[in-house]
Structures are given as C-alpha cells and as structure tokens.
Amino acid sequence: MSAGLNLLLVASAALFAVGILGVVTRRSAVVMLLGTQFMFIAAALVFVAVARFGLGAERATAGASMALFAGAVAAAELAVGLAMSALIYREHRSFALDADRG
Amino acid sequence: MRTFGNLLAFSPELWLLAGAIVVFVMARFMPRASTTPVALVGLVLAFLALATQFKQTITILDGAFLLDGFAIFAQVVVLGAAALCLLASRADSLPGESPVAAEPGFFLLATLGAMLAVSAGEMVSLFLALELLASNLYVLTGLTRRGAGGIGAGLGYLVLGAASSAILLYGLAVIFGLSGETRLPAAGQALAALRGTQPALLLAVCLLLAGFSVRMGLLPVRWWTRGFETGVSPRVTMFALSVGVVAAIAVFGRIAVSTFAGSHVPYAAVIAVVAALAMSAGNLLAITQSSVRRLLVYSGIAQAGYALVAFTDLKRAGIGALLIFLTTLALTSICAFATIIAYARAVHSDAIRDLAAMSRTTPGLAVALGLAVISLAGLPPVAGFFGKLLVLQAAVDGGFAWLAVVGALNIVLAALGYVRILRIVFVDPPVFEVAPVRLGLSIRATVALSAAGIVFLGLFLGPLYTAASYGRSAILH
Numbered sequence: 001m002s003a004g005l006n007l008l009l010v011a012s013a014a015l016f017a018v019g020i021l022g023v024v025t026r027r028s029a030v031v032m033l034l035g036t037q038f039m040f041i042a043a044a045l046v047f048v049a050v051a052r053f054g055l056g057a058e059r060a061t062a063g064a065s066m067a068l069f070a071g072a073v074a075a076a077e078l079a080v081g082l083a084m085s086a087l088i089y090r091e092h093r094s095f096a097l098d099a100d101r102g
Numbered sequence: 103m104r105t106f107g108n109l110l111a112f113s114p115e116l117w118l119l120a121g122a123i124v125v126f127v128m129a130r131f132m133p134r135a136s137t138t139p140v141a142l143v144g145l146v147l148a149f150l151a152l153a154t155q156f157k158q159t160i161t162i163l164d165g166a167f168l169l170d171g172f173a174i175f176a177q178v179v180v181l182g183a184a185a186l187c188l189l190a191s192r193a194d195s196l197p198g199e200s201p202v203a204a205e206p207g208f209f210l211l212a213t214l215g216a217m218l219a220v221s222a223g224e225m226v227s228l229f230l231a232l233e234l235l236a237s238n239l240y241v242l243t244g245l246t247r248r249g250a251g252g253i254g255a256g257l258g259y260l261v262l263g264a265a266s267s268a269i270l271l272y273g274l275a276v277i278f279g280l281s282g283e284t285r286l287p288a289a290g291q292a293l294a295a296l297r298g299t300q301p302a303l304l305l306a307v308c309l310l311l312a313g314f315s316v317r318m319g320l321l322p323v324r325w326w327t328r329g330f331e332t333g334v335s336p337r338v339t340m341f342a343l344s345v346g347v348v349a350a351i352a353v354f355g356r357i358a359v360s361t362f363a364g365s366h367v368p369y370a371a372v373i374a375v376v377a378a379l380a381m382s383a384g385n386l387l388a389i390t391q392s393s394v395r396r397l398l399v400y401s402g403i404a405q406a407g408y409a410l411v412a413f414t415d416l417k418r419a420g421i422g423a424l425l426i427f428l429t430t431l432a433l434t435s436i437c438a439f440a441t442i443i444a445y446a447r448a449v450h451s452d453a454i455r456d457l458a459a460m461s462r463t464t465p466g467l468a469v470a471l472g473l474a475v476i477s478l479a480g481l482p483p484v485a486g487f488f489g490k491l492l493v494l495q496a497a498v499d500g501g502f503a504w505l506a507v508v509g510a511l512n513i514v515l516a517a518l519g520y521v522r523i524l525r526i527v528f529v530d531p532p533v534f535e536v537a538p539v540r541l542g543l544s545i546r547a548t549v550a551l552s553a554a555g556i557v558f559l560g561l562f563l564g565p566l567y568t569a570a571s572y573g574r575s576a577i578l579h
Contacts, residue, residue: 019265019268032261033264035265040271042268044271046275046276055279056279059284062225062278066284070229073237073267074264076237077236077237080237080241081257084240085257
C-alpha cells in the first residue's frame, strides 16, 4: 500500500459517490446519464491505480485494457441513452424522467 | 499468441453474428421483408455448430473464454430460450403497429452477448459480453416502445442498467485489487491464499451481488420507471426475463465458483439472507397483484431468490442444481409470457380478472398458462418443482437448513396465491364475450413447445441431470 494507491482509491470512491448521488437525486435524464459515466470512470480508476501501484503490477496491461474497454462501453451506452433522451425531449420538451417515475 | 489456433471454437457465435449482419442488411434494402425466419436460421446454425463442441473443453485466447461443460450447458439454454422468444415475437404486434425489420438482428446480438458472457473466463471479456447483451436490450426497449411513456420506460431501464454495470465493474475492480489477476481462476487462487477475514472481499461480493441484481431480476425495473410493463412490449420483457436472467445468473455462478468460493469470507451467509428476503418478498408482492405481467415480474424476484439459494453449496451440488433450475426457469417464463402474448390477441387487457373463462374460449392457452403458474409456484409434477427441490436440497447440504425451510414455506405461499389464478382461468364465468381468435403458427408452436418442455422435464429429469452434473464437474476442476 503506497500513498499513491490510497489517494487514487479515495478519489475513486468519491467519484463513485458523486455518480450515485447524481443518478439517485436528479430527475433530468442527461444528468442521470452523466452520473453513470462518473461511476464507470471511478471503477476504471481503481483498475488503473491497482495496475500501477498495487498487486496488479505484474499484469499492468490487463488493468489498463480493462479501463480502456470500460470507457468504450460507457461511451456506447451513452450513445444509446442520448438518442433516447433526444426522443424524450421531442415528445415532452424536457429531459425529465419525472412523469414516468414511480 | 499460442492459442490463436482455436478461434474456430467461436463458430456458434460467428453464426449469430452472420445472422445479425444479414438481418441488418435486409432491413436496410428490403424494409418490407420478414427477417425473423433469417434470425431463426442463424440460431439453428449456431446450435448445430455448438453441438459439434459438446463434451469438449476449449480454452480460447489464453483463457479469455473457457468453453467448458458449464458454458455449453448454459449456451444451449440461452439458444433455446432465444429461439422460443423469436418465434413468439411475431405474434406480439398490435394492429396498426408496423414491425421494425431490424429488430430480430438486435435479438441475435443480445443472444450473442449472452453466449459469450456465460463462457467468459476473464474480467475484460466478461464485462464486454455482458454489456453487449445489455446494450442490445436497451435498444430493443426503445425500438418496441408503446404509447407516450414507452421511451421514458426504456431510458429509465438504461440508466438503471448502466448504474448496475458500473457497480458490477467496481466489484470486479476490488477483486482485481485484492488478487492482481483478471483471469477468474487465477484470481480465485490468489484470493484463497489470503489470510484472515477480508472486509474488502466481502465488499466485492456485495458490489457484485448489487451489480447483478437488476440483471437477475432481483430488483424489478418498474420500481424505477413507472409503466415499464406497459411501455415496453412483452416480447422484450420475455427475452430479458429468460435469456437475460439465465445469462446473468450463470455468469454470477461462474464468478462465485471461480473467485470467492475458495476464500474465507462468509459469502454464503450474505447470499442466503438476500435469497430468503427475495423469495419471501417476491412471492408476497406477486400474489397481491392484479395485473398478469406485473405478477410475472414480481414472481421473477422470487425465482432469482431460489437461484441464489443454490449459491450456499457452491463446492458440491450447488452448480448442478443451479443449471437445472435455470433451464426450468427459462421454460416457465417463456411459457407464461407466450400465453399472455397469445391471449392478448383476443383480449386487450392485462388484468388477471379478465382471464376469466379462458378455458372456454382458448382451452389450449388456458392449459399452458395453468402449467406455467404451477411450475412458477414449484408444485409437482412439473419442471419447476424439481428445479426448486434440487436447489433447496443444495441449501440443506450446504448447512443452511433454515433457508430450505424458508424456501419450502414460500412454495406453499405461492401455491395458495396462485390457486386464485387457476380458479379464474378454469372455473369463473366469463366477464364479457370473447370473440374466437385465430393464432399464428409460430406463437402456437412457442406455447406448445414450452408447455411440453415443462411437462417433459417434470417426468424425465434424467438426461438433464446427467448434463448438469457434467457441467458442474467441468467448472469445479
């Protein structure tokens, strides 16, 4: 456990918390999608941090590639999500998921 | 580079990909053509290719994919469930709805994701495959939306699904941090060597469980988005609750066996508590519902709970029981949803009381729905009974006798609740006049095949049991 690893893990946990907060408390579809992106980045950060400073140093490429693919997957989900948000905006003139939320 | 030679082991997945490409090209240039038969041909070819790989253990791309008995068993269930869903999907378009020609292509890609996910043996490939399945489900909810709330329901599903994927990724990251390995078996060896109790590993188990909960059906999407059942057409819900759930539970099973089953954390106790809560809450919520589709979704919570019961005995019989339970679960969900889709052609209502006198207007559908409901509850002599019996047996063997008692009480509770449906379907007088309806061949075939499967597995469990024990021994060694 080095200082660098601890710092990165704390940063990642904070990012993750911000993302969850965004998804849970906001009503706008775009902000909720943004929150999920924060959560993906937080998890990717753990992979990179462990690969650089922690036990994963022997398989550093595995951690880095996981972060790369996580980013790609997050972008793909964002693409579908933004397309749906645009459809919602066309129907309701707002990004709120409010009307459909129980 | 040493294992590049067996990329041909991907041939079932490649057939699915080829089928999807043909469907998308046809949808682009011949929008009026029916593409479902093409997709079905792709599924059949994939199954034939898979049949040549039975009883083999193939390691692809240096352990990124492990095609063992467990994977092949789950892949056969996934392919069969996807074929039945596609057969039923053509009957599920309301008058005035024009079918989207590209839709079967997205079904094929989602199936491809499920096939890859159950054989993935490494974190990167596993996550990518699960996301391939999930992204195509999001697209399908958007494509087949109904009414004004449809797109909102689809987007709510996407946000919830993306958040759960991120939680899952975080769980994998914690395991990577503790073991320094992305290959699941190697990570398991590293975790088994850890000394003492590891709170971080318990955190990883909880994160994985939370990340899989939406995919396994433990948390219904409708708690997040009102109108999920009405906004998304039942064929997509059926696909998500059969192929999606089977793939998610099988993947969670593989992660559990390969990584944290060998460690010293009390993972079984955590999972047992969640399973007991899910079974009881799911059944209690299900029997109070007035809508058939909502009842099936809530019953899905209980079924996911039963599947989790198998995780209390992972080292011995649990995985075999889990595989059998997943087979019966897929057949039962498909049978129930297919009868709902078929009956919706006669009666445009979702309410349970509008099923009255179903046995007089459409006796075949009534019998199939009755079988599905009995199997969901877990009563003998149909498939669902043996699935649940084996799972509860595994709990007793694993030292969780109280969990087996909770499960048995839940079978009684579900049976008492579902008798109401059987009475409405078979005994009650009709609420209104139902015009006779002609059903298409494909939806009749789906209902007949899934109902026959439920009865057959109830009578002859032997072959399935042999195959499941083969899958279990493949993953344990």
